[in-house]
Amino acid sequence: xxxxxxIGIICLAVLLADNQFKRFRLWHTTDFLHHFKxxxxxxxxxxxxxxxxxxxxxxxxxxxxxxxxxxxxLTTLLIYPVVSVIPQEIIFRTFFFHRYKPIMPSKRWRWAxxxxxxxxxxxxxxxxxxxxxxxxxxxxFGYRYLQTRSTPVVVVEHTMWGCFIFTVGLGxxxxxxxxx
Numbered sequence: 001x002x003x004x005x006x007i008g009i010i011c012l013a014v015l016l017a018d019n020q021f022k023r024f025r026l027w028h029t030t031d032f033l034h035h036f037k038x039x040x041x042x043x044x045x046x047x048x049x050x051x052x053x054x055x056x057x058x059x060x061x062x063x064x065x066x067x068x069x070x071x072x073x074l075t076t077l078l079i080y081p082v083v084s085v086i087p088q089e090i091i092f093r094t095f096f097f098h099r100y101k102p103i104m105p106s107k108r109w110r111w112a113x114x115x116x117x118x119x120x121x122x123x124x125x126x127x128x129x130x131x132x133x134x135x136x137x138x139x140x141f142g143y144r145y146l147q148t149r150s151t152p153v154v155v156v157e158h159t160m161w162g163c164f165i166f167t168v169g170l171g172x173x174x175x176x177x178x179x180x
C-alpha cells in the first residue's frame with residue numbers, strides 16, 4: 001500500500017504539473033446522481049449474482065469478514081477507499097487516460113490497455129481470482145471514466161464494488177489466495 005500511495009502521489013504531481021491536464025477532472029461531479037444511479041443499476045444485479053456464486057461455490061468465505069473478523073472488515077471499509085481506491089483511480093484512469101492519449105489516441109485502446117494493466121497490477125496477490133476480478137473492475141471503471149471524465153465518480157463506484165467484494169467474501173482473494 002505505501003508503494004501504491006507513492007505512485008499515486010507521483011502521478012498526481014505529474015498531472016498537476018502538466019498545463020494540458022484539465023484539473024477539474026479531479027473534483028468535478030457533474031451529473032453525479034445520474035451516474036450513481038447508472039452504477040447502481042449495474043451493481044445490484046451483478047452483486048446479487050456474485051453473492052449467490054460465493055455462497056454456492058465457497059460458503060466458507062461467504063460473509064466471513066463481517067461475521068468473524070468484524071474489526072478487520074470495518075477497518076478495511078474505512079481505509080480501503082483512501083489508501084487503495086483513490087491512488088488506483090488516479091494512476092489507472094486519470095493519469096493513464098491523460099498521459100497516454102498522444103500515443104494512444106483511440107479511447108478504446110486506452111480503455112483496453114488500462115484494463116489489462118489494472119488486472120496485471122493485482123498479480124501481487126499471487127492468484128488469478130484477484131486478476132480476473134480486477135480486469136472486470138478495471139473494464140467497468142475505465143468505461144465509467146470515459147463516460148464521465150470524473151475521478152470522484154469512478155472513485156465512488158470503485159469503492160462501492162471493493163467494499164462489497166470485501167463484505168461478500170471475495171476480499172480474501174485480494175489479500176492472498178484462500179488456503180494458500
